[in-house]
Amino acid sequence: MSAPAHAPLVVVMGVSGCGKSTVGAALADRLRIPFQDADDLHPDTNIDKMARGIPLTDDDRAPWLATVGRELAQSESTGLVIACSALRTAYRDILRAHAANVVFVHLAATRNVLAARMMVRSAHFMPLSLLESQLATLEPLSPQENGLTADADQSIERILGIAEPAIRALAAEKELS
Numbered sequence: 001m002s003a004p005a006h007a008p009l010v011v012v013m014g015v016s017g018c019g020k021s022t023v024g025a026a027l028a029d030r031l032r033i034p035f036q037d038a039d040d041l042h043p044d045t046n047i048d049k050m051a052r053g054i055p056l057t058d059d060d061r062a063p064w065l066a067t068v069g070r071e072l073a074q075s076e077s078t079g080l081v082i083a084c085s086a087l088r089t090a091y092r093d094i095l096r097a098h099a100a101n102v103v104f105v106h107l108a109a110t111r112n113v114l115a116a117r118m119m120v121r122s123a124h125f126m127p128l129s130l131l132e133s134q135l136a137t138l139e140p141l142s143p144q145e146n147g148l149t150a151d152a153d154q155s156i157e158r159i160l161g162i163a164e165p166a167i168r169a170l171a172a173e174k175e176l177s
Helices: 020-031 044-051 058-074 089-098 111-120 128-137 156-176
Strands: 009-013 035-037 080-083 103-108 147-151
Touching: 009 020, 009 058, 009 089, 009 156, 020 035, 020 080, 020 103, 020 156, 044 058, 058 080, 058 089, 103 156, 147 156
Parallel strands: 009 080, 009 103, 035 080, 103 147
Antiparallel strands: none
């Protein structure tokens, strides 16, 4: 897979159930760059903790976010779309410290949509009981952050139609600055 000019680094972010992995994989395919799910980078202790319904602390997340940041930094020449919750500004700051040109796509959805999606998935470690803690932790993108917010309750094609041109423009703009 060859990366286009201005291959972007993209984090598809949001709470569990918003569609990060599904949208991220489709977006990577559309942008012709690799995709990775940051859940695969969690240490087993974090996954075990979440599977037992225990929210992660900032101390739990810090090494994982550093790993995600390194993955982004190592992908600057090829581009990368990574699905990562990146719930707080401070978490996104860690990612930006590794890869300043990262573009964030926040998939936002209502509590009801998220809960309905989480109830029907069977092969994921994140229980519905942690949705409230994720929503309480979430800090939406600020106007100063390089990114966009999309309604996750739209079709994937609609989300891609909004996100792809915005990502290409933001990535090119950031590269020129």
